[in-house]
Amino acid sequence: MVTGTPYVGSEVGRLREVIVHRPGIELLRLTPETMDELLFDDLLWVRRAQEEHAEFCAVLAGAGAEVLELSDLVRETVTVPAAREFVLERTFDERVHGPAAAPVLRATAEAMDEARLTDLLIGGLTKRELLELTDEPRSVVLHALGPDDLVVAPLPNHLFTRDASCWVYDGVAVNSMRMPARVRESVTYEAVYRWHPRFAAATFHRWSDGPADGAATVEGGDVLVLGGGAVVVGMSERTTPQGVERLAERLFAAGSADRVVALAMPKARAFMHLDTVMTMVDERSFLTYADLGMLPSYTITPRGSGAEPGEVELEIADHPPERMHAAIAEALGRDGLRVLTPEQDVHSAAREQWDDGCNALAVAPGVVVTYDRTMTSNSYLRESGVEVLEVPGAELGRGRGGPRCMSCPTVREDH
Numbered sequence: 001m002v003t004g005t006p007y008v009g010s011e012v013g014r015l016r017e018v019i020v021h022r023p024g025i026e027l028l029r030l031t032p033e034t035m036d037e038l039l040f041d042d043l044l045w046v047r048r049a050q051e052e053h054a055e056f057c058a059v060l061a062g063a064g065a066e067v068l069e070l071s072d073l074v075r076e077t078v079t080v081p082a083a084r085e086f087v088l089e090r091t092f093d094e095r096v097h098g099p100a101a102a103p104v105l106r107a108t109a110e111a112m113d114e115a116r117l118t119d120l121l122i123g124g125l126t127k128r129e130l131l132e133l134t135d136e137p138r139s140v141v142l143h144a145l146g147p148d149d150l151v152v153a154p155l156p157n158h159l160f161t162r163d164a165s166c167w168v169y170d171g172v173a174v175n176s177m178r179m180p181a182r183v184r185e186s187v188t189y190e191a192v193y194r195w196h197p198r199f200a201a202a203t204f205h206r207w208s209d210g211p212a213d214g215a216a217t218v219e220g221g222d223v224l225v226l227g228g229g230a231v232v233v234g235m236s237e238r239t240t241p242q243g244v245e246r247l248a249e250r251l252f253a254a255g256s257a258d259r260v261v262a263l264a265m266p267k268a269r270a271f272m273h274l275d276t277v278m279t280m281v282d283e284r285s286f287l288t289y290a291d292l293g294m295l296p297s298y299t300i301t302p303r304g305s306g307a308e309p310g311e312v313e314l315e316i317a318d319h320p321p322e323r324m325h326a327a328i329a330e331a332l333g334r335d336g337l338r339v340l341t342p343e344q345d346v347h348s349a350a351r352e353q354w355d356d357g358c359n360a361l362a363v364a365p366g367v368v369v370t371y372d373r374t375m376t377s378n379s380y381l382r383e384s385g386v387e388v389l390e391v392p393g394a395e396l397g398r399g400r401g402g403p404r405c406m407s408c409p410t411v412r413e414d415h
């Protein structure tokens, strides 16, 4: 494994480099009216959330990871003219802003320095802010907006850097997102991976084509990199079977993986991604939610090359629910899994799952980061021999994402 070149060899090997995003102005745009659409269940006290996030970053750095802040990456990326062009092209759209306002908005953004433009891309822009920079164009779209309405929507879910892109072995999937509120997040990552000097010079595969993948949605919260060429993907509220097949095909064509286990999950908000109910904590142990139960699963392997170069035919084996753990163990090349399900009553199990108690982020085999509030899960992990590094989650937890959701590993060792 080469440090510096993006490569994620496993779920639990030592974490070397990771992208995070400190909560910022995008979260100050949330109101009781907009929070549902923006996929938050409550409003955050942003100042406190920032403090909590700083502690999270300090724990990651203390565990030996280089912590990259997404807004720094974006700022450095939009200094490259081609990157700037790319994001402007995709942020200002006639179909969203109307033909009258779109060019004016774009010209206004074009004139911004990189810090201001980064704020706009992540934090959005209100009509009032726009009119401080330019005269109001004759646009029905703008005219119909109130002074503090948003002309460019904020991206508060950038906090959860796990989802819009995910590194799997020697390549990255920039994902087509299921929810309208998150679609533009992929544009941010596409620009960073194409033009930021840290990534532009590196060679890596591409496992997907971002929003162009349309209905074949995949989100990183559903993707577990088991190690040794195996991957588990949850088919959830967010990730579709067609998304999984396309991911498998590309991984197999490059020879980067040779087995993908797809789990058929219930489609529910509480279980929106696989990592909300199941995460890996060491080479053979998984922390799982008691009420997840056993799920039907499929093992996808390459059967041989397909008709076109680069195409691979897929072999699909389907398993009944009772074989879920066996299917994952086989993909891992082990006799069995150690399944860790905290012992607690039904109510407390459901509350801790909601508070992301299962969303552990491993920083090394058997060493995980979790929120402090999920106390029963944390002590159960400790009793099971797992080292638990707690971070405060009173505010951060309100967006329905834990430490694994808030991290996008770019360099992680095999285990």
Ligand SMILES: NC(=[NH2+])NCCC[C@H](N)C(=O)O
Pocket: 038, 039, 040, 157, 160, 162, 163, 182, 220, 221, 222, 272, 273, 275, 276, 399, 400, 401, 402, 404, 405
């Ligand atoms: N990997 C995860 N579980 N991410 C959680 C994302 C939460 C975010 N509010 C959403 O609904 O999309």
